[in-house]
Amino acid sequence: MTSEQTRDPGDGLSGVPLAVTPLNRKDFTSDQEVRWCPGCGDYAILSAVQSLLPGLGILRENTVVISGIGCASRFPYYVNSYGMHSIHGRALTIATGLAITRPDLAIMIATGDGDALSIGANHLIHTLRRNVNLTVLLFNNRIYGLTKGQYSPTSELGKVTRSSPLGSVDTPVNAVSLALGAEATFVARSIDSDRSHLTGVLRAAFEHRGTSLVEIYQNCPIFNDGAWDDLTSPDSDGVIELRQGAPITTPSGRLGVISGDDGSLQLAPINEVGLDRVLVHDAHREDPTQAFALSRLTDSGRVKRSPIGIFRQVSRPTFDDLGRQQLAVAAGDAARPTDQSVQALLAGESTWVLA
Amino acid sequence: MSEQVSRVVVRFAGDSGDGMQLTGGRFGADAARQGNDIVTLPDYPAEIRAPQGSLNGVSSFQVHFADVDIVTPGDDLDVLVAMNPAALKVHLPSLRRGGVLITDTAEYTRRNLSHAGYSSNPLTDGSLDQWQLVDLDLTSITSDAVQEFGLGRKTVSRSRNMLALGLVSWLYSRDLTPTRQWIRQRFSDNPRVRDANLAALQGGWNYGENTETFVVRYEVAPAGQSPGRYRQISGSQALALGLIAASHLSGLPLFLGAYPITPASDLLHELAKRKSFGVHTFQAxxxxxxxxxxxGASFGGSLGVCTTSGPGFALKQEMINLAVMTELPLVVIDVQRAGPSTGMPTKTEQGDLLQALWGRNGESPVPVIAPQSPADCFDAAIEASRIALTSRTPVVLLADAYLANGSEPWLIPQIAELRPIDPNFARPPAEGGVFEPYRRDPATLDRPWAIPGTPGLEHRLGGLEKQDGLGNISYDPENHDKMVRLRAEHIARIPVPDAIWDDPSDAARVVVVGWGSSWGAITAAVRRVRQMGLPIAQVQVRHLNPLPANLGVLLRRGHRVIVPEVNLGQLSTVLRAKYLVDAQPWSRVRGRPLSVTELTEHLLQQVEEAQSDQ
Structure with missing residues (x-):
């Protein structure tokens, strides 16, 4: 059953048929037993997604979850819709082919820091710059979990793991900075433990037309337990929440983000610099410079401070919409090729007849 | 004086910038239009702009045309047009003794001679005595022919190819009308260049007519081909058209994923032009x-295709394996080139058969099909698509650089007469019914193809082992053993036509077995052996997996089995392993099609030995 109701053409879900009968969380819960480790942050993310999907109002059968390899990539099995648990790093390539040919689907990718930022980093960059209409959930736990605890491309320098007994000598990558550098039109970050923030960001990501990248700080209780504790502990004042139109401050309101003399962004005591100097967040700025500067406020070692929320949200034609437009223009009035048009194509421009 | 000949091989060779591909292509197209059977072979350097006059920069185009059905571009040249000393150096060894050598004396400067590695001028040192040397100052003849158009020296020099074309056209009594029309069309936006080229073409013709350079002229009568409407077609074009035809026959949109790679890029170019046919090309x-x-496009219900060449094919293997596990349709076209590694990107080879069959981890059966000629690529593309869509499996089509670039006349098929392809998507189950994505058709073992958007068929696919029927993840040892066997049996059951035993004498003691593009050279060599009154059988293996059901029986009849390939014996390895027959490889891996002359000699020797064994 589909509804005639349509969404705004600029909406990420426009073109996806709407459900007439409201769905609920159970409709998106598959019969498969969830097999992540007890206490894994993935449970919270799955739960948030299963709760959010019915609220989007779209048909379940037009929802597709695609993943690569890693703990996060088990995700599709637990969402009762169409899904593919593909191969390491390549979920975005499969999703791109599907998005181009099926504008009636809402496509979500579940990936991790190894899957998206190491083996599949190439595809992440190119998908973002093309702006394919997809929603990417990047579970960042700063470790390889499924292969039992090797350092990942987001692990801090010096990280001691089974594959780096003397400490990793790899400089980590910042997913948000990378995405902004790759011309992404929607870049956000959230935390597995903050359900309402996560749900809000995910909803905005689905509704964005183009590639939405949501980095989710996620805890791996087995191989990297407490990776985000310094940020999320009650006595921390490091979660800098980005709210559209609001001054950018720490939770206590004690520190605010200001533009320093050298052009970089810095945190400064508001009672010293005054609230007027504190930047007001605007994710819709075409120029990604400020979003990038905000992304650099994240610590690269142990994370004690990091902005969360939507860094950038701008409108740009999507790759798949543009491609489909070219086909529509080329086809003109002819809805489908006919025997006659194909026959003419086979003959080409120059033929001869032998008697 | 005019003399009838049955078949002629002409090669135009020159510097990359001399327009040899254009000239040869034009000459071949005209021959086809005048009713000859033709086969062409372009050969060009990998370097886009090699130094002028260097051996590396030589580009050539060979045309074989005849009054009979021919199957190869020919080995030994009757005519070589060498536009400079480097072209002479590279191609002279292919010119048969007594053949016509046309060359431009103006190019034999000390500099060009030394670039080509000549220490003395071959035009004057007597080293060309065994050929009919036609040494003309093409440059100044062209200059005279086009002087009224007031063009610069460089532009004049660019018209030399048309002068050569005019001269060779005169030599073989070709009608210039179609080429004139073509020049008018091609240079319609530049009247001076157009007129200069027309004048150069006529100048070449007139030169043949008015001078006594050639003692005789030749004529090649039309070949007795089937009546009907023809066009000239290259393998790349035929593959592209075959895919579009398959899309039309199945009613599914065609999606091509491709990354530029020589010699497969032309397929991407061909299909990128066809957006009005609903073809989506994605340059990844x-x-x-x-x-x-x-x-991904296949998962969504399109005809998903990717085109590549050897190194790219290697990179794709893991994804092909995902298609094996998910049992989704996928057509992979590998335009083979000389390897390993980067190898010789513009040169042909049959080196990827074992990669196609066995180049993936685990037990990974994939249907493999190989077309035998450029025009045959059309049928092979439809066949590969049909198998992929109906049997839900990745299919590998092995073309090669020779097939993709080579061209021949093609009797245009009627699309309405081609058999439709039914993708047979799974339909929503009855109320309360449970969908099992791996519940197989008991006869074919095909699984249902349920595309997103279909209510009630929601399911998850993936690379992890599947539970038989339900398709859930399964680590059960017995289930894995069963699934491995089911996947093998599923592919083994795909119906392929029986192999055809071709032995008109019914007395052969030697059988030649080939696959893919070496069909041409093998067929030509077999014909020569038979023309000498000796019996020999030929079998072409079009389906490399599954192999034709009767192949084992055919090969075990006690004949000497010879397998010529442009590799070190890949099909022969398969035949030996599968049928326990003493299949003997015959290998030449030079980046060119097999030499008919050499192969004929080998086959004659084999036939003689087999007869004396009797």
Missing amino acids: EDEIAAVGAAL
Whole structure:
């Protein structure tokens, strides 16, 4: 059953048929037993997604979850819709082919820091710059979990793991900075433990037309337990929440983000610099410079401070919409090729007849 | 004086910038239009702009045309047009003794001679005595022919190829009308260049007519081909058209994922032009993304295709394996080139058969099909698509650089007469019914193809082992053993036509077995052996997996089995392993099609030995 109701053409879900009968969380819960480790942050993310999907109002059968390899990539099995648990790093390539040919689907990718930022980093960059209409959930736990605890491309320098007994000598990558550098039109970050923030960001990501990248700080209780504790502990004042139109401050309101003399962004005591100097967040700025500067406020070692929320949200034609437009223009009035048009194509421009 | 000949091989060779591909292509197209059977072979350097006059920069185009059905571009040249000393150096060894050598004396400067590695001028040192040397100052003849148009020296020099074309056209009594028309069309926006080229073409013709350079002229009568409407077609074009035809026959949109790679890029170019036929081409960021996107499109119910060449094919294997596990349709076209590694990108080879069959981890059966000639690529593309869509499996089509670039006349088929392809998507189950994505058709073992958007068929696919029937993840040892066997049996059951035993004498003691493009050279060599009154049988293996059901029986009849390939014996390895027959490889791996002359000698020797064994 589909509804005639349509969404705004600029909406990420426009073109996806709407459900007439409201769905609920159970409709998106598959019969498969969830097999992540007890206490894994993935449970919270799955739960948030299963709760959010019915609220989007779209048909379940037009929802597709695609993943690569890693703990996060088990995700599709637990969402009762169409899904593919593909191969390491390549979920975005499969999703791109599907998005181009099926504008009636809402496509979500579940990936991790190894899957998206190491083996599949190439595809992440190119998908973002093309702006394919997809929603990417990047579970960042700063470790390889499924292969039992090797350092990942987001692990801090010096990280001691089974594959780096003397400490990793790899400089980590910042997913948000990378995405902004790759011309992404929607870049956000959230935390597995903050359900309402996560749900809000995910909803905005689905509704964005183009590639939405949501980095989710996620805890791996087995191989990297407490990776985000310094940020999320009650006595921390490091979660800098980005709210559209609001001054950018720490939770206590004690520190605010200001533009320093050298052009970089810095945190400064508001009672010293005054609230007027504190930047007001605007994710819709075409120029990604400020979003990038905000992304650099994240610590690269142990994370004690990091902005969360939507860094950038701008409108740009999507790759798949543009491609489909070219086909529509080329086809003109002819809805489908006919025997006659194909026959003419086979003959080409120059033929001869032998008697 | 005019003399009838049955078949002629002409090669135009010159510097990359001399327009040899254009000239040869034009000459071949005219021959086809005048009713000859033709086969062409372009050969060009990998370097886009090699130094002028260097051996590396030589580009050539060979045309074989005849009054009979021919199957190869020919080995020994009757005519070589060498536009400079480097072209002479590279191609003279292919010119038969007594053949016509046309060359431009103006190019034999000390500098060009030394670039080509000549210490003395071959035009004057007597080293060309065994050929009919026609040494003309093409440059100044062209200059005279086009002087009224007031063109610069460089532009004049660019018309030399048309002068050569005019001269060779005169030599073989070709009608210039179609080429004139073509020049008018091609240079319609530049009247001076157009007129200069027309004048140069006529100048070449007149030169043949008015001078006594040639003692005789030749004529090649039309070949007795089937009546009907023809066009000239290259393998790349035929593959592209075959895919579009398959899309039309199945009613599914065609999606091509591709990354530029020589010699497969022409396929991407051909299909990128066909948006009005609903063809979506995606130039991906790499080979893996290209095949991934094609598989994603297949998952969504399109005809997903990717095109590549050897190195790219290697990169795609893991994704092909995902298609094996998910049992989704996918067509992978490998335009083979000389390897290993980067190898010789513009040169042909049959080196990827074992990669196609066995180049993936685990037990990974995939149907493999190989077309035998450029025009045959059309049928092979439809066949590969049909198998992929109806049997829900990745299919590998092995073309090669020779097939893709070579061209021949093609009797245009009627699309309405081609058999439709039924993708047979799974339909929503009855109320309360449970959908099992791996519940197989008991006869074919095909699984249902349920595309997103279909209510009630929601399911998850993936690379992890599947539970038989339900398709859930399964680590059960017995289930894995069963699934491995089911996947093998599923592919083994795909119906392929029986192999045809071709032995008109019914007395052969030697059988030649080939696959793919070496069909041409093998067929030509077999004909020569038979013309000498000796019996020999031929079998072409079009389906490399599954192999034709009767092949084992055919090969075990006690004949000497010879397998000529442009590799070190890949099909022969398969035949030996599968049928326990003493299949003997015959290998030449030079980046060119097999030499008919050499192969004929080998086959004659084999036939004689087999007869004396009797």
